[in-house]
Amino acid sequence: VESVDLPITFDLKEKMPVYRQLSQALRDAIRSGRLKAGEHLPSTREMAEMLGIARATVVKSYEQLLSQGYLQATTGAGTFVSRQLPREAAVDESLRAEEQEHRAEHVEQALSSYAQRLMQMPLYESTSDNSADFDFGAPTPELLPARQWRETLNKYYRLQEPQTLEFSGDIFGYRPLREAVASFLARSRSLNCHPDQIVVFFGAQGPVNHIVRLLVEPGDQAVVENPGYVGAREQLLAQGAHLTAVPIDSDGLVVDSLPNAQNRAKLVYVTPSFHDPTGIIMSLKRRKELLAWARRAGAMVVEDAWDSDFRYVNPALPALQGMDDNDCVFYIYSFWKMLYPLSMASFLVIPRSYIPLFARAKLLTERQYPPIDHYALTDFITEGHLERHIKKTRSNYGKQRQALIFALTQRFRKSIIIPKQSAGMHISIRLETPLSDEDVAKCARRAGLPLVSTAEYYVEKPATGEFVIPFTSCDTEALTQRVNRFADGVLLTCG
Amino acid sequence: VESVDLPITFDLKEKMPVYRQLSQALRDAIRSGRLKAGEHLPSTREMAEMLGIARATVVKSYEQLLSQGYLQATTGAGTFVSRQLPREAAVDESLRAEEQEHRAEHVEQALSSYAQRLMQMPLYESTSDNSADFDFGAPTPELLPARQWRETLNKYYRLQEPQTLEFSGDIFGYRPLREAVASFLARSRSLNCHPDQIVVFFGAQGPVNHIVRLLVEPGDQAVVENPGYVGAREQLLAQGAHLTAVPIDSDGLVVDSLPNAQNRAKLVYVTPSFHDPTGIIMSLKRRKELLAWARRAGAMVVEDAWDSDFRYVNPALPALQGMDDNDCVFYIYSFWKMLYPLSMASFLVIPRSYIPLFARAKLLTERQYPPIDHYALTDFITEGHLERHIKKTRSNYGKQRQALIFALTQRFRKSIIIPKQSAGMHISIRLETPLSDEDVAKCARRAGLPLVSTAEYYVEKPATGEFVIPFTSCDTEALTQRVNRFADGVLLTCG
Numbered sequence: 001v002e003s004v005d006l007p008i009t010f011d012l013k014e015k016m017p018v019y020r021q022l023s024q025a026l027r028d029a030i031r032s033g034r035l036k037a038g039e040h041l042p043s044t045r046e047m048a049e050m051l052g053i054a055r056a057t058v059v060k061s062y063e064q065l066l067s068q069g070y071l072q073a074t075t076g077a078g079t080f081v082s083r084q085l086p087r088e089a090a091v092d093e094s095l096r097a098e099e100q101e102h103r104a105e106h107v108e109q110a111l112s113s114y115a116q117r118l119m120q121m122p123l124y125e126s127t128s129d130n131s132a133d134f135d136f137g138a139p140t141p142e143l144l145p146a147r148q149w150r151e152t153l154n155k156y157y158r159l160q161e162p163q164t165l166e167f168s169g170d171i172f173g174y175r176p177l178r179e180a181v182a183s184f185l186a187r188s189r190s191l192n193c194h195p196d197q198i199v200v201f202f203g204a205q206g207p208v209n210h211i212v213r214l215l216v217e218p219g220d221q222a223v224v225e226n227p228g229y230v231g232a233r234e235q236l237l238a239q240g241a242h243l244t245a246v247p248i249d250s251d252g253l254v255v256d257s258l259p260n261a262q263n264r265a266k267l268v269y270v271t272p273s274f275h276d277p278t279g280i281i282m283s284l285k286r287r288k289e290l291l292a293w294a295r296r297a298g299a300m301v302v303e304d305a306w307d308s309d310f311r312y313v314n315p316a317l318p319a320l321q322g323m324d325d326n327d328c329v330f331y332i333y334s335f336w337k338m339l340y341p342l343s344m345a346s347f348l349v350i351p352r353s354y355i356p357l358f359a360r361a362k363l364l365t366e367r368q369y370p371p372i373d374h375y376a377l378t379d380f381i382t383e384g385h386l387e388r389h390i391k392k393t394r395s396n397y398g399k400q401r402q403a404l405i406f407a408l409t410q411r412f413r414k415s416i417i418i419p420k421q422s423a424g425m426h427i428s429i430r431l432e433t434p435l436s437d438e439d440v441a442k443c444a445r446r447a448g449l450p451l452v453s454t455a456e457y458y459v460e461k462p463a464t465g466e467f468v469i470p471f472t473s474c475d476t477e478a479l480t481q482r483v484n485r486f487a488d489g490v491l492l493t494c495g
Numbered sequence: 496v497e498s499v500d501l502p503i504t505f506d507l508k509e510k511m512p513v514y515r516q517l518s519q520a521l522r523d524a525i526r527s528g529r530l531k532a533g534e535h536l537p538s539t540r541e542m543a544e545m546l547g548i549a550r551a552t553v554v555k556s557y558e559q560l561l562s563q564g565y566l567q568a569t570t571g572a573g574t575f576v577s578r579q580l581p582r583e584a585a586v587d588e589s590l591r592a593e594e595q596e597h598r599a600e601h602v603e604q605a606l607s608s609y610a611q612r613l614m615q616m617p618l619y620e621s622t623s624d625n626s627a628d629f630d631f632g633a634p635t636p637e638l639l640p641a642r643q644w645r646e647t648l649n650k651y652y653r654l655q656e657p658q659t660l661e662f663s664g665d666i667f668g669y670r671p672l673r674e675a676v677a678s679f680l681a682r683s684r685s686l687n688c689h690p691d692q693i694v695v696f697f698g699a700q701g702p703v704n705h706i707v708r709l710l711v712e713p714g715d716q717a718v719v720e721n722p723g724y725v726g727a728r729e730q731l732l733a734q735g736a737h738l739t740a741v742p743i744d745s746d747g748l749v750v751d752s753l754p755n756a757q758n759r760a761k762l763v764y765v766t767p768s769f770h771d772p773t774g775i776i777m778s779l780k781r782r783k784e785l786l787a788w789a790r791r792a793g794a795m796v797v798e799d800a801w802d803s804d805f806r807y808v809n810p811a812l813p814a815l816q817g818m819d820d821n822d823c824v825f826y827i828y829s830f831w832k833m834l835y836p837l838s839m840a841s842f843l844v845i846p847r848s849y850i851p852l853f854a855r856a857k858l859l860t861e862r863q864y865p866p867i868d869h870y871a872l873t874d875f876i877t878e879g880h881l882e883r884h885i886k887k888t889r890s891n892y893g894k895q896r897q898a899l900i901f902a903l904t905q906r907f908r909k910s911i912i913i914p915k916q917s918a919g920m921h922i923s924i925r926l927e928t929p930l931s932d933e934d935v936a937k938c939a940r941r942a943g944l945p946l947v948s949t950a951e952y953y954v955e956k957p958a959t960g961e962f963v964i965p966f967t968s969c970d971t972e973a974l975t976q977r978v979n980r981f982a983d984g985v986l987l988t989c990g
Binding site for chain 2: 113114123150192205213239266344364
């Protein structure tokens with residue numbers, strides 16, 4: 001006989017006798033489903049001990065419930081919850097269903113307009129079949145600097161050192177970390193920022209989430225790339241923004257297609273250093289045009305540099321943030337693609353004039369930072385591990401990327417188009433087959449090849465035959481094998 | 496001569512000669528303040544090397560800027576930015592001031608109504624003089640289970656183990672952690688919850704922030720305790736809620752003072768297990784009354800159990816969440832007071848009917864969790880370290896608390912009132928002196944006694960002579976000494 005963990009409270013001052021209080025508690029537990037049909041109850045002795053009441057009281061209560069049909073007793077097997085609940089309970093059940101419905105209605109009425117939009121809009125589920133198996137876009141675990149990280153952390157877990165005792169007072173994050181990041185971003189992509197402008201967030205969603213909540217009012221116009229990152233689009237839609245979707249060509253966002261100044265766009269969300277899913281890098285000319293447009297339109301630019309560390313051919317172009325002289329660019333960066341799951345911190349560079357606002361917002365949403373994580377990240381950057389790690393990882397990923405492209409071209413020849421762009425942790429391809437996108441994905445899944453359709457990247461009218469293949473989770477040999485298996489599968493399915 | 500780290504981009508396709516492009520970039524840098532008056536420039540040779548252009552080009556550009564007065568050259572000391580900028584630059588400076596003002600205006604116009612409220616409302620600065628020195632409310636570092644934590648983490652940093660490679664797909668947090676927390680909460684405070692209802696957040700602000708954003712629409716009525724936790728109040732005000740402040744007596748929130756059902760309060764924010772700042776624990780009778788009120792009013796109850804692990808006399812009363820049969824209680828808990836800065840995770844138990852909403856909201860705000868932190872926390876709970884740690888810490892804090900109360904009573908006798916409540920990591924006192932609250936705080940600061948006024952806990956009309964003293968950051972001896980020094984100081988100041 002298993003014991004049942006049941007929180008029961010007695011009010012000894014209450015006039016109801018204790019045995020009836022126990023009966024009622026058990027009846028409630030049965031009706032609400034906390035005690036399930038067929039579940040064994042503790043013996044009267046065990047129950048009395050558990051609750052610190054007289055055994056006779058428990059016996060009296062059990063007898064009452066047996067007589068009412070809530071409990072059943074079998075000689076030798078103890079007491080258990082009836083499989084056939086009494087009529088009263090059955091009535092309760094249907095009442096309960098009604099109440100559930102009533103509650104669902106109540107929930108709907110109780111929501112803020114933000115929550116109502118959230119419930120009504122379509123959301124791309126990150127846990128969909130397609131991506132769940134593939135650690136989509138996460139760094140190759142074998143390449144993670146785990147030992148280095150562990151050593152740095154352990155240094156700080158020796159809590160005798162005074163700096164680890166410091167209460168984290170800086171609302172934007174550990175100051176030396178912000179200095180290290182400012183200097184890294186200036187060095188590696190020509191940002192023009194002071195550590196005061198750097199805000200550290202717990203996770204990757206923090207920056208866009210804060211920008212959108214603080215800048216966008218329901219009904220505001222916002223511009224997104226099409227195709228483009230679905231997460232940013234969803235944040236804007238949930239906040240009630242009206243979206244204008246602007247296409248991408250081989251130079252990046254087509255600035256000529258941006259709405260004109262009368263449209264009063266509040267912001268444009270762009271990924272100039274690595275466009276997802278195409279991998280396209282915005283040209284210098286387009287960057288200048290975009291900034292000129294933003295100045296004319298009085299719009300903010302949200303420059304998301306997610307996944308911008310892995311370039312395989314050309315050096316980095318300067319970030320929009322560094323080229324801007326109009327104080328209008330928010331720059332988003334994270335080490336996610338390099339360090340997840342060691343650190344999940346993300347960084348937002350804000351225009352100077354937004355510092356007071358973000359200080360207030362951060363106070364309400366992320367008041368403290370994880371100090372040891374920040375100390376470790378600081379050391380990791382200032383001691384040069386980060387840049388060494390990027391270099392090493394880039395070289396590995398470059399080989400994996402080459403192998404993937406080589407294998408695909410070998411097998412699909414003229415049926416595949418792979419853009420020349422060379423950044424990121426995945427490639428985008430266009431595949432010409434008689435198969436549906438779903439069938440192609442099925443073949444890939446069977447072959448263990450991490451391939452997903454780009455459909456969800458599109459605001460509307462998704463392209464067909466367009467896919468993304470991350471190459472960081474398998475080595476070159478596995479990639480080649482899987483591509484071959486995939487190609488065999490596609491041929492076989494075509495018949 | 497120091498080198499200057501200056502991001503300069505050349506557009507070789509542009510018609511402007513490279514030397515003029517360089518001049519313009521340097522002029523812009525000087526005007527915008529990135530290059531400061533008196534700052535040394537690299538030599539023409541160094542600059543040419545840095546930029547990969549001909550030295551003659553740099554010489555030509557430097558000469559132009561020297562002639563225009565932006566640069567100055569001293570024989571032997573190289574080239575530096577003029578201390579007296581030319582008139583054009585000076586004009587730019589005043590233009591810049593004007594532009595700054597214009598930008599501040601622009602920022603104001605660009606804000607969402609949430610951000611506008613944020614900018615206009617008074618905010619309690621957590622970095623104020625009073626609390627910054629005292630690690631207010633943080634656990635005593637010497638008591639932290641740092642070694643245990645380090646060992647658990649290290650186990651998971653051996654990234655060969657397959658579970659650490661898992662991509663964190665569960666939007667509410669690592670499932671075994673949620674199971675461990677559900678079972679811990681059921682055990683220790685009679686919660687009635689399924690792991691499905693547990694949402695893990697990065698930090699302490701996550702739960703209230705999400706509840707408020709999802710449930711409260713500007714203009715909604717919300718009830719808070721007075722005095723009470725300022726952080727929750729600020730979140731509600733920023734969201735545009737209208738607050739009703741309800742007083743506290745020795746049984747907790749005065750339920751009779753709650754607005755009646757016609758008032759349509761959306762939610763009530765309460766801290767029944769440990770009221771901040773008084774330490775009062777809500778009686779069982781009041782708990783029942785509050786739930787009955789919530790049912791009548793159709794209001795949600797936000798039960799914040801922050802700081803509820805340190806009870807020194809009575810066992811825990813069951814949480815409102817466990818007593819509720821109306822699916823209307825949100826329960827907030829965190830290990831912050833026990834494990835900061837080892838872990839900062841916080842937990843929200845949501846009513847079942849809110850699971851779909853929170854799944855959607857979490858997808859937009861915290862899409863992944865820090866897996867290693869979650870693994871370590873899970874082990875920490877399931878291996879019994881957490882409960883052992885609570886027990887050990889509680890015994891230590893109990894002694895510190897005793898020592899503090901004893902010393903204060905010894906010295907202030909009839910001039911001090913210390914409520915009999917016995918929970919938490921600080922005591923609240925009422926001190927009768929001829930001094931102002933500021934003078935009392937000054938005496939405490941001089942004595943090293945961590946004492947703060949309760950003024951900011953009040954919605955309006957703060958009590959005078961009411962203070963909070965955390966006792967976890969000094970040992971018993973230090974507490975006694977500091978109380979004595981403090982009492983001497985008070986006596987001396989009274990004259």
